[in-house]
Amino acid sequence: MSGQLKEVRNRIQSVQSTQQITKAMKMVSAAKLRRAQEAILQMRPYAQKLQEILSNIVTSLQSDSNIQLAEDRPVEKVLLIVITSDRGLAGAYNSNVVKTAKQSIAEKYKAQYEKGNVTIWNIGKKGWESLSKAGYKTDDTYKDIFLNLTFENVQKAAQSAIAAFKNKYFDVVEIVYSEFINAASQRFVAERFLPIPKIQKKAGEKNIDFIFEPDKETLVAELMPKILNTQLYKAVLDANASEHGARMTAMDKASDNANEILRNLKISYNRARQAAITTELTEIVSGAAALEG
DSSP, X not given: OHHHHHHHHHHHHHHHHHHHHHHHHHHHHHHHHHHHHHHHHHXXXXXXXXXXXXXXXXXXXXXXXXXXXXXXXXXXXXXXXXXXXXXOOSTTHHXXXXXXXXXXXXXXXXXXXXXXXXXXXXXXXXXXXXXXXXTOEEEOTTTTGGGGOOHHHHHHHHXXXXXXXXXXXXXXXXXXXXXXXXXXXXXXXEEEEESOOOOOOOTTOOOOOOOOSSOHHHHHHHHHHHHHXXXXXXXXXXXXXXXXXXXXXXXXXXXXXXXXXXXXXXHHHHHHHHHXXXXXXXXXXXXXXXXXX
């Protein structure tokens, strides 16, 4: 019986130590989340408005042949930029991003994948590890961006994707990431990066034309690379905030689960201790009765 009590005590100490770790990780993630949330909430309206302006200009241009980055080509080669995290312990965050990437390939680019024409650029180690083990054609050039998350580092990845599209190494580029909603929820999306998507007008809707200075073509040539850099940077900031939110939520649930496990273990320990005391009392009474007899 003493061996059983010792085992339960050891389990209680182990769970308490784990709970201290999960609480500490939750506090660290909460602090990082505040900074990441502020960054994406400030960045998102600016990036969305820039993307809207660019799509409007591209849609309103009569001739798209002069705009390389808006050129719709037959899709033969595909590039997916998959953004995950470098660390685990974030619940199902990383696995959901990887699942979204696999679904996008299966639903939209199955024929290209079977020909070996789907390439994945990973930002974040977890996605690279998972997709590489699954047999996908991956590239780890930019997987360490989160070690030094700056606009300049993200810009290098965006510029490489733009150059590859211009040189016709890829016919379509998509970004797979998690859009931050709040600390407890994210939306996993596969978003078109190149060619630049055009606005789909509703039936009967009139075209709105603006007066531009300088002309549209010059504006597009100047703004297009900058806006695309911003779009990828916004996706990376979204993913960064989503990661910390998912980890904070996961560690909070882990701490709650530890409390439940501790409660059950303490009940088991008290029952075992009570049984041991009862057994000892019974033995003492029985021994006393035997001596009197």
